[in-house]
Amino acid sequence: xxxxxxxxxxxxxxxxxxxxxxxxxxxxxxxxxxRIVEALLASAPLTQAEISRQTGLSRATVSNIVGAMxxxxxxxxxxxxxxxxxxxxxxxxxxxxxxxxxxxGRRHVRVVLASLGHRILQEESILLPxxxxxxxGMDAAASLLDRLLRRQGVDRSAVLGAGVGIxxxxxxxxxxxxQGAILPEWVGINMREDLADxxxxxxxxxxxxxxxxxxxxxxGPHGGSENLIFVKVASGIGAxxxxxxxxxxGNVGITGEIGHATIFDQGLICRCGNRGCLxxxxxxxxxxELLSRGSSGTISTSDILSRAAGKDPATLRVIDDAGxxxxxxxxxxxNTLNPELIIIGGSLTALGDxxxxxxxxxxxxxxxxxxxxxxxxxxxxxxxxxEALGAAALVLQAQGAAAP
Amino acid sequence: xxxxxxxxxxxxxxxxxxxxxxxxxxxxxxxxxxRIVEALLASAPLTQAEISRQTGLSRATVSNIVGAMxxxxxxxxxxxxxxxxxxxxxxxxxxxxxxxxxxxGRRHVRVVLASLGHRILQEESILLPxxxxxxxGMDAAASLLDRLLRRQGVDRSAVLGAGVGIxxxxxxxxxxxxQGAILPEWVGINMREDLADxxxxxxxxxxxxxxxxxxxxxxGPHGGSENLIFVKVASGIGAxxxxxxxxxxGNVGITGEIGHATIFDQGLICRCGNRGCLxxxxxxxxxxELLSRGSSGTISTSDILSRAAGKDPATLRVIDDAGxxxxxxxxxxxNTLNPELIIIGGSLTALGDxxxxxxxxxxxxxxxxxxxxxxxxxxxxxxxxxEALGAAALVLQAQGAAAP
Numbered sequence: 001x002x003x004x005x006x007x008x009x010x011x012x013x014x015x016x017x018x019x020x021x022x023x024x025x026x027x028x029x030x031x032x033x034x035r036i037v038e039a040l041l042a043s044a045p046l047t048q049a050e051i052s053r054q055t056g057l058s059r060a061t062v063s064n065i066v067g068a069m070x071x072x073x074x075x076x077x078x079x080x081x082x083x084x085x086x087x088x089x090x091x092x093x094x095x096x097x098x099x100x101x102x103x104x105g106r107r108h109v110r111v112v113l114a115s116l117g118h119r120i121l122q123e124e125s126i127l128l129p130x131x132x133x134x135x136x137g138m139d140a141a142a143s144l145l146d147r148l149l150r151r152q153g154v155d156r157s158a159v160l161g162a163g164v165g166i167x168x169x170x171x172x173x174x175x176x177x178x179q180g181a182i183l184p185e186w187v188g189i190n191m192r193e194d195l196a197d198x199x200x201x202x203x204x205x206x207x208x209x210x211x212x213x214x215x216x217x218x219x220g221p222h223g224g225s226e227n228l229i230f231v232k233v234a235s236g237i238g239a240x241x242x243x244x245x246x247x248x249x250g251n252v253g254i255t256g257e258i259g260h261a262t263i264f265d266q267g268l269i270c271r272c273g274n275r276g277c278l279x280x281x282x283x284x285x286x287x288x289e290l291l292s293r294g295s296s297g298t299i300s301t302s303d304i305l306s307r308a309a310g311k312d313p314a315t316l317r318v319i320d321d322a323g324x325x326x327x328x329x330x331x332x333x334x335n336t337l338n339p340e341l342i343i344i345g346g347s348l349t350a351l352g353d354x355x356x357x358x359x360x361x362x363x364x365x366x367x368x369x370x371x372x373x374x375x376x377x378x379x380x381x382x383x384x385x386x387e388a389l390g391a392a393a394l395v396l397q398a399q400g401a402a403a404p
Numbered sequence: 405x406x407x408x409x410x411x412x413x414x415x416x417x418x419x420x421x422x423x424x425x426x427x428x429x430x431x432x433x434x435x436x437x438x439r440i441v442e443a444l445l446a447s448a449p450l451t452q453a454e455i456s457r458q459t460g461l462s463r464a465t466v467s468n469i470v471g472a473m474x475x476x477x478x479x480x481x482x483x484x485x486x487x488x489x490x491x492x493x494x495x496x497x498x499x500x501x502x503x504x505x506x507x508x509g510r511r512h513v514r515v516v517l518a519s520l521g522h523r524i525l526q527e528e529s530i531l532l533p534x535x536x537x538x539x540x541g542m543d544a545a546a547s548l549l550d551r552l553l554r555r556q557g558v559d560r561s562a563v564l565g566a567g568v569g570i571x572x573x574x575x576x577x578x579x580x581x582x583q584g585a586i587l588p589e590w591v592g593i594n595m596r597e598d599l600a601d602x603x604x605x606x607x608x609x610x611x612x613x614x615x616x617x618x619x620x621x622x623x624g625p626h627g628g629s630e631n632l633i634f635v636k637v638a639s640g641i642g643a644x645x646x647x648x649x650x651x652x653x654g655n656v657g658i659t660g661e662i663g664h665a666t667i668f669d670q671g672l673i674c675r676c677g678n679r680g681c682l683x684x685x686x687x688x689x690x691x692x693e694l695l696s697r698g699s700s701g702t703i704s705t706s707d708i709l710s711r712a713a714g715k716d717p718a719t720l721r722v723i724d725d726a727g728x729x730x731x732x733x734x735x736x737x738x739n740t741l742n743p744e745l746i747i748i749g750g751s752l753t754a755l756g757d758x759x760x761x762x763x764x765x766x767x768x769x770x771x772x773x774x775x776x777x778x779x780x781x782x783x784x785x786x787x788x789x790x791e792a793l794g795a796a797a798l799v800l801q802a803q804g805a806a807a808p
Contacts (some may be wrong), residue, residue, distance in 0.1 A: 250742025338654025
């Protein structure tokens with residue numbers, strides 16, 4: 001799935017969680033490799049001399065890094081001639097090395113395999129039992145990854161890394177899931193280490209809404225957008241922030257937590273420990289709870305979608321109220337960050353205007369007028385693939401292949 | 405007034421509003437001059453050869469730019485010898501060229517003159533009548549600037565530029581003050597052009613809260629802070645955002661407008677056109693209105709300060725309620741941006757803990773626990789000088805002298 005042709009090449013300014021210290025030799029080498037990958041993404045094949053000219057790197061550095069990339073099967077090199085001289089032609093190896101993107105939700109695991117050139121090679125999603133343990137989720141992710149690798153015919157040693165999206169805040173200082181996660185079983189677990197042990201590849205853990213935002217600028221139609229907010233509305237509500245072209249992480253990594261803005265002081269107790277948070281009035285969990293009252297069983301998110309399509313009044317009212325609340329939260333975000341684009345993702349995107357209209361109304365009602373008028377709100381076109389695609393993008397970004 | 409010694413040299417990534425197009429020849433030249441100024445700020449005097457080594461710029465480029473800076477009296481050059489050869493020693497001219505910082509408020513104009521090396525050379529503030537016209541305010545600023553220049557013994561041609569802070573949102577696409585400004589008389593006025601005409605120097609216009617934030621990382625003790633929020637509580641309430649080390653402007657320049665978050669749906673009408681905004685319950689204007697009810701005259705902000713010192717119960721209650729509301733808004737900001745530091749500025753900083761305690765309480769009550777625990781809240785140490793100092797910093801930043 002190629003990205004939008006008009007999207008511009010973007011330098012990876014946030015190379016994920018297991019980055020070498022800036023200024024170190026390995027950081028310098030990583031940055032130089034990123035420049036080489038960018039040059040090869042922009043036009044390939046290139047001779048080593050051409051790479052040197054385009055990147056400003058010395059011939060020795062280029063030859064050194066290309067050699068190492070060749071050993072790791074990241075590039076394919078072929079002897080050629082240039083101006084009558086012997087030269088080495090270099091291009092990215094589209095099938096030799098892959099990035100894995102893993103999205104673990106409350107009820108599913110999705111894995112994608114992507115090439116350095118941003119082709120999706122394999123993709124599959126499986127259901128998990130509600131309340132599965134962290135170990136079960138990680139095991140399921142590992143075996144699904146293995147299955148996709150076998151299907152693709154590549155070895156695990158060819159995996160550059162695995163990006164992993166979790167519906168909960170991550171303390172980036174440690175890679176640990178913190179209080180407030182949709183999956184209470186996961187709180188306190190060091191995802192980065194546990195998954196790296198299981199998968200045997202470098203692991204980049206991030207919050208699911210962050211990955212949705214990264215997916216929009218990497219695989220979605222918004223590659224040129226410098227300031228974009230991805231608002232995920234599902235069992236939880238959170239936002240991923242693209243600021244000045246990069247994912248923004250703040251001090252310890254917990255950003256865009258709009259689901260925990262207090263709406264009603266005396267509202268329901270929230271899993272974050274506070275009270276009356278947006279999540280207690282506009283998440284799909286609370287919509288399901290509201291619409292299941294008085295009936296024998298519990299409805300599902302897909303029931304909400306089908307009842308809305310059938311114009312069930314109670315369902316439409318619940319969606320409208322939730323949308324207005326999300327729109328108000330979007331207004332606060334927009335008043336703070338003044339983004340070009342606000343993209344709504346999560347499990348209700350199929351509702352289209354039924355959900356988008358009250359969100360837009362809430363935004364215009366509560367934003368500073370000029371901010372409301374200059375912010376565009378739309379549904380994500382990536383649907384439930386956004387998080388896994390963003391997770392793969394995290395790995396590609398660390399290789400310098402941030403956006404094709 | 406020197407900045408904190410531990411503050412690190414910071415590259416100007418946002419050189420203000422009248423910046424040449426990135427990628428253009430003049431942008432390249434400006435960036436190169438910034439690198440030279442940074443080198444001279446770090447250690448001076450330097451020979452041109454030393455500048456060339458430290459910046460990576462060619463000797464021809466260095467000689468060219470140093471020559472031009474010398475003509476503009478930005479540097480002082482002296483013949484010297486280095487390794488037995490004739491050389492040119494270069495240092496910044498501490499008195500030759502100055503940056504002006506102008507802060508225009510509802511009732512005052514303050515002007516500062518600063519050297520390239522961040523010494524404050526002159527500073528003065530005068531009162532203006534309430535409801536003064538934009539033209540009056542600009543005239544007052546221009547004549548105060550002239551007075552300070554005369555006192556300093558420098559000509560207006562030695563002014564590198566004037567930064568100007570306005571208590572209202574600025575549309576950066578045009579330099580125009582937009583709806584929602586504390587000074588309704590200013591709405592629609594193109595400050596950048598009007599002031600540049602009056603002063604005859606390049607003008608950089610910005611929102612006052614943005615300049616407070618810039619002042620904190622430039623002149624305050626927080627030079628090393630990458631993620632800092634400056635919350636100004638005065639007649640209006642707004643925030644300036646330092647994100648990844650730079651002032652953040654978003655799409656059209658209207659950021660940090662937390663004063664316009666809806667708190668009560670059925671609250672008072674706000675000057676932004678919405679209803680029940682934070683400003684209608686926690687600004688000094690509303691505190692004055694609340695405390696003046698039933699008395700014959702209208703009290704002032706300094707009355708609030710003195711009555712609080714005298715432990716007047718009504719005053720303490722109004723301050724406590726306002727602080728809790730500001731703390732809640734700070735919690736929403738912190739949940740979104742996860743800053744290291746939240747600095748409270750504006751006209752109530754002298755209250756100290758009387759105002760800070762309810763703000764901290766509101767923050768901890770409404771923030772995601774880990775976010776609340778890892779955000780430090782404190783009063784600005786710059787007081788009512790913050791905006792003018794930030795305005796001067798905007799000019800110095802454009803010269804490459806972002807932080808000493």
